Amino acid sequence: MSWRLWVPLFVFALFLGLAAYQLTQPKDEFVASGMVGEELPYFNLPPAMEGGEGVTNATFADGQPRLLNIWASWCLPCIAEAPHLESLERQGVEIVGVAIRDRPEDIARFLAQHGNPYSRIGRDDLSEVQLAIGSSGVPETFVIDGEGVIRYQHIGDVRASDVPVLLAELEQAR
Amino acid sequence: MIAELGLAALWLAAALAALQMAVGFMAVRNERASELAGLIRPAAIVQGVLVALSFAMLVWLFAVTDLSVKLVASNSHSMKPLVFKLSGTWGNHEGSMLLWVTVMGLAGALIALVERRLPERTMNATLAAQGVVSLGFYAFLLLSSNPFERLPTPAAEGMGLNPLLQDIGLAFHPPTLYLGYVGLSVAFSFAVGALLTRQVTPDFARAMRPWVLGAWVMLTVGITAGSYWAYYELGWGGWWFWDPVENASLMPWLAATALLHSASVLASRDALRTWTIMLGVVAFSMSMVGTFLVRSGILTSVHAFAVDPERGTFILVLLGIFIGGALLLFALRANTISEGERFALASREGALVFNNVMLSAILAIVLLGTLYPLLTEAFDVRVSVGPPYFNPVGAIFVIPMLAVMAVGPLLRWRQDRVDRIGREIALFAALVLAALVLFGLLADIALLPLLGLAFGLGLAVASLLPLRRRKLGRTPLATWGMVIAHFGIAVALIGMASESAFTKERLAAVAEGDSATVGPWTIVLQGVEPVAGPNWTAIQGRLAASYDGDEPDILTPQSRNFWAPPQQTTESALVTRWNGQLYAVIGDRAPDGRWQVRLWWKPFVPLIWYGGLLVALGGVLALLGRLLSDLRHRRLAVRIAERRADREAIA
Numbered sequence: 001m002s003w004r005l006w007v008p009l010f011v012f013a014l015f016l017g018l019a020a021y022q023l024t025q026p027k028d029e030f031v032a033s034g035m036v037g038e039e040l041p042y043f044n045l046p047p048a049m050e051g052g053e054g055v056t057n058a059t060f061a062d063g064q065p066r067l068l069n070i071w072a073s074w075c076l077p078c079i080a081e082a083p084h085l086e087s088l089e090r091q092g093v094e095i096v097g098v099a100i101r102d103r104p105e106d107i108a109r110f111l112a113q114h115g116n117p118y119s120r121i122g123r124d125d126l127s128e129v130q131l132a133i134g135s136s137g138v139p140e141t142f143v144i145d146g147e148g149v150i151r152y153q154h155i156g157d158v159r160a161s162d163v164p165v166l167l168a169e170l171e172q173a174r
Numbered sequence: 175m176i177a178e179l180g181l182a183a184l185w186l187a188a189a190l191a192a193l194q195m196a197v198g199f200m201a202v203r204n205e206r207a208s209e210l211a212g213l214i215r216p217a218a219i220v221q222g223v224l225v226a227l228s229f230a231m232l233v234w235l236f237a238v239t240d241l242s243v244k245l246v247a248s249n250s251h252s253m254k255p256l257v258f259k260l261s262g263t264w265g266n267h268e269g270s271m272l273l274w275v276t277v278m279g280l281a282g283a284l285i286a287l288v289e290r291r292l293p294e295r296t297m298n299a300t301l302a303a304q305g306v307v308s309l310g311f312y313a314f315l316l317l318s319s320n321p322f323e324r325l326p327t328p329a330a331e332g333m334g335l336n337p338l339l340q341d342i343g344l345a346f347h348p349p350t351l352y353l354g355y356v357g358l359s360v361a362f363s364f365a366v367g368a369l370l371t372r373q374v375t376p377d378f379a380r381a382m383r384p385w386v387l388g389a390w391v392m393l394t395v396g397i398t399a400g401s402y403w404a405y406y407e408l409g410w411g412g413w414w415f416w417d418p419v420e421n422a423s424l425m426p427w428l429a430a431t432a433l434l435h436s437a438s439v440l441a442s443r444d445a446l447r448t449w450t451i452m453l454g455v456v457a458f459s460m461s462m463v464g465t466f467l468v469r470s471g472i473l474t475s476v477h478a479f480a481v482d483p484e485r486g487t488f489i490l491v492l493l494g495i496f497i498g499g500a501l502l503l504f505a506l507r508a509n510t511i512s513e514g515e516r517f518a519l520a521s522r523e524g525a526l527v528f529n530n531v532m533l534s535a536i537l538a539i540v541l542l543g544t545l546y547p548l549l550t551e552a553f554d555v556r557v558s559v560g561p562p563y564f565n566p567v568g569a570i571f572v573i574p575m576l577a578v579m580a581v582g583p584l585l586r587w588r589q590d591r592v593d594r595i596g597r598e599i600a601l602f603a604a605l606v607l608a609a610l611v612l613f614g615l616l617a618d619i620a621l622l623p624l625l626g627l628a629f630g631l632g633l634a635v636a637s638l639l640p641l642r643r644r645k646l647g648r649t650p651l652a653t654w655g656m657v658i659a660h661f662g663i664a665v666a667l668i669g670m671a672s673e674s675a676f677t678k679e680r681l682a683a684v685a686e687g688d689s690a691t692v693g694p695w696t697i698v699l700q701g702v703e704p705v706a707g708p709n710w711t712a713i714q715g716r717l718a719a720s721y722d723g724d725e726p727d728i729l730t731p732q733s734r735n736f737w738a739p740p741q742q743t744t745e746s747a748l749v750t751r752w753n754g755q756l757y758a759v760i761g762d763r764a765p766d767g768r769w770q771v772r773l774w775w776k777p778f779v780p781l782i783w784y785g786g787l788l789v790a791l792g793g794v795l796a797l798l799g800r801l802l803s804d805l806r807h808r809r810l811a812v813r814i815a816e817r818r819a820d821r822e823a824i825a
Contacts, residue, residue, distance in 0.1 A: 005508045008452070009501040015463070015545065016494055022472050022548055023486050042765040076331075101704075101711050101735060126704065126713050127735060127742070131762045137742070 035134040040148045043129045045122025048099045048107050055096055055122030061148035065173040067095045067166065068142040069118070070130055072102050073110035075138040081157035082114035088163055089117035093170060097121035098129050100138055141166065145173035177243050180231035181322040183224045184272075187279060188312035190221035191305045194282075198302020202295060202370055211294070214301050215286040221308070222283025229263075229276040232321055236263045242328035245269065245321050251332040255708060261345030267469065267485065268321035270348060275311040277356040281385070282308065285360065290808075291381045293373055300367030306499075307359055310492040318488050347403060351396035351423055355461035357389020358426055361433065365454030366500050369507045374447040374514075379440035382454065384800055386437055390430045391793035397423050398786030409744030409759045411774045413673070413782060416564045421544045422464025425537055429457035432533040435526045443587060445515040445523055448508045449530070455504060459497045460537070466493055472548065518589040525582025532575035539567050569622055576629045576667075577602070579660060580636035598639055606632040619675040626671025634664035651799025659792025666785025672778040676754075683768040693775030694722045695756055697729075702760070702769055710736045712745070715760035715769065719749055731760040731771075755779050 040057040047054045060066060069085060071078040089095055097118035099107055107121065124130060133142065133150060143152035143166065152169040154162060194217040201211035232245075236259050241247045249266045250259055264273045282304045289297060315321065364382040368374045400423065405413040414420060433453035440450045466472075470486025517523040543559045550557050580602045584595045592599070609628035613619055619627075637660035640653060682690035689698040700716040712734040720726035729747035736743070749756040754777035761770030 002505075002509050005505045008456075009498065009505050012459070012497055012501055016490070016498070018545070018548060018552065019466070019470075019472060019490055021552060023470060023490065025551075126702075126763065127733070128763050131733075131742075 035132075035150050036153055038150055040144065040150060041132045043132060045098065045124055045129060048097070048102065048121035048123040049104045053120040055098060055120055057148060059096060059120070060144045061146070063146035064094065065143065065145045065151075065170050067093055067170070068098065068133075068144050069095050070098050070100060070135050070138055070140045070142075072100045072138050073106040074102070075100075077157035078110075078139045079114055081139055081159070082117070084158045084160055084163055085117040086115045088158075088166060091167065093167070094119050098124050100124050100127055100130055143169045143173055176231050176234055177240070177322040177324060180228045180235075181320065183228035183231070184312065184316060184322075187221045187224035187228065187275075188309065188316060190217045190224065191279075191308040191312055193217045193305075194221065195302050195305030195309060198298045198305060201298045202302065211298050214298055218282040218286035218301050218304070222279040222281075225272075225276045225279035229272055232269060232272060233260060233263045235322075236260060236269075239332065241330075241332055242324055244323045244325050247325060247329035247332050249332070253708065257342070257345060264348055264352075265345075268315070268319045270352065271311060271315055271319060272321050273349060274352055274356060275308060275315065277353055278304070278308050278311065278359055281356055281360050289381055291377045292367075293371070293377075296367050296371045296373045296378065298367075299370040300363050303363040303366035303370070304360070307363065307496060310496065314485075314488050314492065318485060347396060347400050350392050350399065354389045354391075354393030354396055354423075354430075355426065355458075355465070357385050357392060358430060358458040358461050360385040361389065361430075361454045362458035362496075362500065365451045366503065369451060369500075369503050369511075372507065372510055374440075374451060374511050376441050376444045379437045379450060380800075380804070383434075383437050383441055384797055384804075386430060386434050386457075387793055387797040387800065390427070390434050391790050391797065393423065393427045393430060394786060394790040394793060397427055398783050398790065401786070402783050406746050406748060406757075407743070409746045411679070411746075411757055411759070411772070411776075413670075413779070416543065416560050418467050418544050421540050422468050425464055425540055425544075426457055426460040428533050428537040428540065429453060429460045432530045432537075433457050436530055439523050439526055440514070443515055443517070443523060445513070445517055446527070447511050447514045449527075451508065451511070452504065453530075455497070455500045456537075459493075459500075460541075462489070462493050462497060463541075466490060467544065515588075517587075520585065520592050521590050522582065522585045522587045525578050525585055528578050529575050529582065532571045532578075535571045536568055536575075539571070540564065543567075565622055569625065573625060573629060576633050576663075579663070580633045583637075583640045583656060583660070598636065602632045602636045605635055613675075617675065623671040623675035626667055627675065630664050630667035630671055634661060634668065637661045637664055651802065652796045653799075655792045655794070655796030655799060657792070658795060659789045662785045662788025662790075662792055664785070665788055666782050669778055669781025669783075669785055673776050673782065676777040677779075678775040680773040682771050682773065683764050684771055685768045688768075690771060690773060692756075692773040693777075695773070695775055696720050696723075697756075697758070697771070697773060698726070699769060699771065700728075702763075705732070707734070710734045713760070715758075715771065717747070717758055717771070719756055719758070721749075721751065721756075729756075729758050731758045733760055750780060753777055 040060055042057055044056045045054050060068070067085075067088065071081075085095055095117050097120070099121055102123060102125075104123075107123075111118075122129070130138075134153075135142075137155070139157055141154040141158055142150050143154075145151050151173045152166075154166065158166065194214055197210050197213050197217070201214065235243050235246050236250055237256070239246060239250055239252045239259060241252075245266065245268050246262075249269075250262045254262070262269075264270045282301065285297075285304070286301060292300065361382050364378065364385070368378050397420075400420070401413050404415070404420075405411075433450065433456075436446045436450045436453055439446045466486065466489045469489060472486060543563050546559050547557055581595060581599050584598050585592075606628045609631045610624065613624055613627050637657060640657055641649060644653075678693040680690060680692035684690050684699045686699055686701050689696055691697070696719070698718045700718055702713055702715050705712050705714045712732040714730050714732045717729040717731070718726040719729055727749045729749060731747040732745040734743045734745055744759055747758045754775065757774040757776060759772040761772060763769055
């Protein structure tokens with residue numbers, strides 16, 4: 001009879017051991033887009049500001065890898081990543097912007113204040129492109145290869161430590 | 175200043191919990207310390223007041239959006255509606271832990287104020303055990319997650335609240351569940367107190383029962399509301415995902431259901447003593463294990479929030495101390511508790527024991543399924559366990575349980591003959607068989623939903639039988655409670671089975687002005703437009719839905735974008751009719767300009783949640799009935815004592 005009384009404690013000890021082991025294991029918290037490895041879907045965005053060029057999926061299929069940066073003038077982390085995008089641009093990276101639910105005058109003010117690293121910016125008023133490429137928030141940065149295939153996704157603002165990572169991914173996508 | 179006062183109140187409350195624990199254990203071990211024992215009740219009461227004050231101050235800080243407090247700055251935003259500022263208090267890790275310990279403190283104060291049935295020693299042991307549990311949570315708050323921490327410089331603006339949580343349903347869902355968990359922590363303290371003093375008596379069960387009932391009602395309401403929230407807010411059209419977070423609240427509910435029934439047997443028949451104690455320990459353990467799984471980020475979940483391995487470690491240590499300690503105590507002491515009254519297998523007790531075993535088996539299955547991915551991950555295999563495991567394996571135990579639930583309440587206590595209720599059993603069996611044949615022939619339904627419909631209908635009728643040949647006005651509230659709760663289970667079951675059997679789904683790409691059909695509905699997409707809310711923008715579809723050619727209802731499903739923090743949510747749109755719900759979600763725009771629209775016609779799906787509410791209502795009635803009869807007994811006891819005093823005075 002009495003050994004049975006120890007069974008719950010034994011089972012619990014097993015659980016405790018397993019949980020303790022799992023806690024010490026590193027965790028991968030990255031929520032990747034299901035579109036990584038896929039070709040960009042069709043889209044055609046109007047230019048974000050007068051005189052600029054719009055963005056279509058064809059923009060990306062000319063043999064040269066690029067960054068696709070999802071941002072908005074109303075997004076605070078986008079201010080934080082602005083200098084790092086500029087440093088990428090100075091190193092010869094072409095960055096295509098997609099402004100989410102934004103107004104031309106706000107976009108112009110943001111770029112005047114925080115610099116303009118973009119070769120062109122499209123306006124995505126209904127978050128179509130954002131939804132289509134599996135981005136869940138602003139900002140996000142995608143590496144697109146010369147065939148227009150999504151090769152890498154960076155979630156959140158680009159920090160100084162992310163710049164070499166993005167450069168390496170671009171090199172790989174070449 | 176308010177933040178510092180709140181922190182000070184928290185430290186003081188923690189000190190009182192320590193006092194409660196130390197003096198309580200001394201008083202249990204050593205009769206001579208009994209003059210100190212007078213401190214225990216006041217300590218518990220003052221502790222409750224202090225921690226409630228501390229919580230009130232945190233609510234205040236959120237109400238005024240004091241951005242110099244780190245917790246407020248990282249979870250609130252000055253532009254949020256007030257109700258979400260307030261609910262933001264517990265919409266995060268620190269705040270929800272403070273809410274937990276607040277409810278525990280108030281529960282302890284209430285026990286200290288009103289509980290008079292327990293022998294003084296058991297009472298002291300119970301409050302000491304409560305002190306241990308509270309102290310663990312105080313340590314957690316004060317050492318690793320201080321909710322009142324200030325920022326070196328106040329933030330310019332807050333980060334906002336997870337938009338998924340900005341929903342009135344979810345604002346009140348966690349506190350409801352917490353009340354349930356905490357009620358179970360009180361049951362746990364009672365169990366540990368009784369183990370310490372070896373006094374497992376019907377009085378003990380009667381003292382514990384209202385706490386278990388209250389906790390169980392709260393868990394029922396919390397799970398029901400949570401399920402409905404997930405159903406309309408997440409936009410995937412389902413109502414239960416077997417997600418670890420959902421299981422985290424289901425497991426304590428299963429254990430509490432078993433505990434409730436077993437405590438009733440102990441209270442009225444003085445049987446099942448060790449079993450009740452064991453369930454008291456297990457029920458709270460399930461709350462803690464659930465909290466650990468959710469908070470540590472050890473399991474991947476669609477709800478993953480407050481993920482932090484360091485906090486996970488802290489909760490794991492607490493788990494080890496509380497549950498490990500209680501189970502150790504159980505292993506050492508349970509032998510010395512005698513089994514109590516004996517009963518025949520064919521009796522009300524027998525049926526209750528059978529269902530307790532079934533509930534425990536279901537609990538084990540859910541626990542195993544929840545932990546299985548954890549086990550395989552240790553061997554680098556990533557799996558997810560879902561409905562294909564839980565539904566059929568659970569059904570193996572649910573079905574016999576439903577059968578015994580239908581006829582068990584008709585059996586007499588202690589000893590009965592099954593053939594005495596032969597007619598009722600035959601009625602139930604006939605109903606189930608008839609439904610099986612009818613639905614099996616008429617519709618093309620899978621086995622599980624078919625069984626669910628048949629047993630649900632059978633149970634719905636059978637659960638009302640205990641009211642037969644009774645004067646309804648004079649039937650005790652507790653009996654009404656049982657009948658309504660069992661009936662609610664049947665209603666929910668019918669809803670679940672019908673949702674699974676008859677749902678029609680349609681994924682259509684429609685241009686503006688075009689229509690799509692699902693089941694008896696015709697839906698026309700009238701247009702798509704951008705709309706803006708207080709802290710979000712959205713695209714909103716305008717759908718005109720008509721049932722069988724009736725006058726159309728207008729649905730406006732949205733895909734919302736929040737900007738603080740940036741996140742996208744799906745707002746589904748629903749039309750509820752007496753016979754089901756139409757559920758619509760708007761998706762992406764296709765290259766050719768058509769919009770993706772997901773439509774579901776779900777016959778009788780609201781029964782799931784009506785059933786849940788009926789179950790909770792049954793619990794409320796039972797609780798009221800118990801409290802009223804306790805009150806009557808107490809008055810009676812006072813009157814008897816007065817009369818005896820009179821007689822002695824005359825003599």
